[in-house]
Amino acid sequence: MRLNDVITDCIRLKLSGAATDNVIQCFGGNILRKEKPVLVIEVSSKEILLWMMQGATNVHVYISAGTFHVNAMYAPTVRFPAARIYFMKSKNLFWFGHIGVYLEQNGIKLTPVDDASFSKLIDETGYIQRYKPWYEKRKADSRLFDGLLGGRLKNTAVDQAIWLSFDGKCLVCGEKADRMATSTVWGKSGMMIGMHLCLTHEEESQKQSILLNYLSNHLGGIVMFSNMRPLTTEEMLEQTCEILKVNFKCTIMKVVGETVTARRQSGITVVIRHQSPSNYAYIIMTPEGKQLSRVDSADHHIVPYGPDHVHSDLRKSTKNVVETSFTYGHICLDMKLLLKLIQEAEDKL
Ligand SMILES: [Zn+2]
Numbered sequence: 001m002r003l004n005d006v007i008t009d010c011i012r013l014k015l016s017g018a019a020t021d022n023v024i025q026c027f028g029g030n031i032l033r034k035e036k037p038v039l040v041i042e043v044s045s046k047e048i049l050l051w052m053m054q055g056a057t058n059v060h061v062y063i064s065a066g067t068f069h070v071n072a073m074y075a076p077t078v079r080f081p082a083a084r085i086y087f088m089k090s091k092n093l094f095w096f097g098h099i100g101v102y103l104e105q106n107g108i109k110l111t112p113v114d115d116a117s118f119s120k121l122i123d124e125t126g127y128i129q130r131y132k133p134w135y136e137k138r139k140a141d142s143r144l145f146d147g148l149l150g151g152r153l154k155n156t157a158v159d160q161a162i163w164l165s166f167d168g169k170c171l172v173c174g175e176k177a178d179r180m181a182t183s184t185v186w187g188k189s190g191m192m193i194g195m196h197l198c199l200t201h202e203e204e205s206q207k208q209s210i211l212l213n214y215l216s217n218h219l220g221g222i223v224m225f226s227n228m229r230p231l232t233t234e235e236m237l238e239q240t241c242e243i244l245k246v247n248f249k250c251t252i253m254k255v256v257g258e259t260v261t262a263r264r265q266s267g268i269t270v271v272i273r274h275q276s277p278s279n280y281a282y283i284i285m286t287p288e289g290k291q292l293s294r295v296d297s298a299d300h301h302i303v304p305y306g307p308d309h310v311h312s313d314l315r316k317s318t319k320n321v322v323e324t325s326f327t328y329g330h331i332c333l334d335m336k337l338l339l340k341l342i343q344e345a346e347d348k349l
């Protein structure tokens with residue numbers, strides 16, 4: 001996801017420049033670096049630049065190595081340690097003249113800024129002092145999310161993450177937040193999105209099938225991700241069979257109700273039962289039908305980030321030794337762990 005798309009969406013929703021900048025701060029924490037005291041976002045049109053200038057702390061032109069940077073600067077805040085700069089740039093003097101006229105017609109006057117005053121504007125010298133406590137707090141706030149992410153990176157198709165932060169407060173109302181909420185968006189791979197919500201908004205978010213839909217409603221209807229409709233049982237079965245054939249190189253043996261049974265060339269049998277993301281099981285069996293390993297969602301074991309868990313070895317003594325599986329109950333996302341279990345089963349044959 002690009003911050004630019006976020007800006008475009010915010011403006012489409014008629015959020016003011018300052019409100020758009022607030023949304024950018026929520027996302028921006030993911031790309032902020034200790035070495036860089038400013039978050040720079042190149043915008044795609046002079047109209048957007050003008051929009052962002054209305055509400056900016058400072059507007060100026062900064063000339064560096066023969067390039068004109070026309071900047072809308074938002075000063076660091078208590079919850080975001082770096083200045084945000086929305087800008088357009090060019091080496092072309094005529095472009096600069098043209099944009100200067102356009103802005104002036106809209107009541108914006110650019111002041112020229114040199115290196116020293118630019119550094120002062122963004123309060124470069126104070127950045128590290130602001131960054132350190134911000135980073136520590138962010139790390140503490142997202143600890144739960146980071147743990148979940150670690151497992152998901154290992155066992156599922158998730159390969160990216162965004163932590164939407166509002167200084168540890170509820171992202172919707174800014175009140176004290178007690179709950180972490182996550183949602184995952186996937187296309188070819190998965191992106192996990194996490195945020196804090198207060199109790200009220202967390203409950204509300206659960207009523208809506210997908211957290212992001214909820215969030216986007218509250219941010220005023222930003223639809224950043226469109227491929228998120230939950231699948232019907234038929235579609236789910238179809239997808240499961242497809243994945244078993246293509247990705248798992250299996251032959252489909254039977255489909256009964258919500259359960260698909262398939263077999264690898266080795267004889268190892270894979271059973272996928274999928275009633276819902278909170279009621280599912282993936283079972284790996286020997287050619288004789290003896291269970292070797294299983295991922296399931298039964299709430300029988302106390303595991304962190306449960307109840308989803310994996311029984312890596314179901315042969316007698318280790319039967320009840322389980323670990324968090326970090327799985328979604330959606331085969332598309334859970335393939336990684338399943339392929340590993342199949343591999344292990346075949347190694348034992
Ligand atoms: Zn709230």
Ligand SMILES: [Zn+2]
Binds near residue numbers: 295296298300309311
């Ligand atoms: Zn179990």
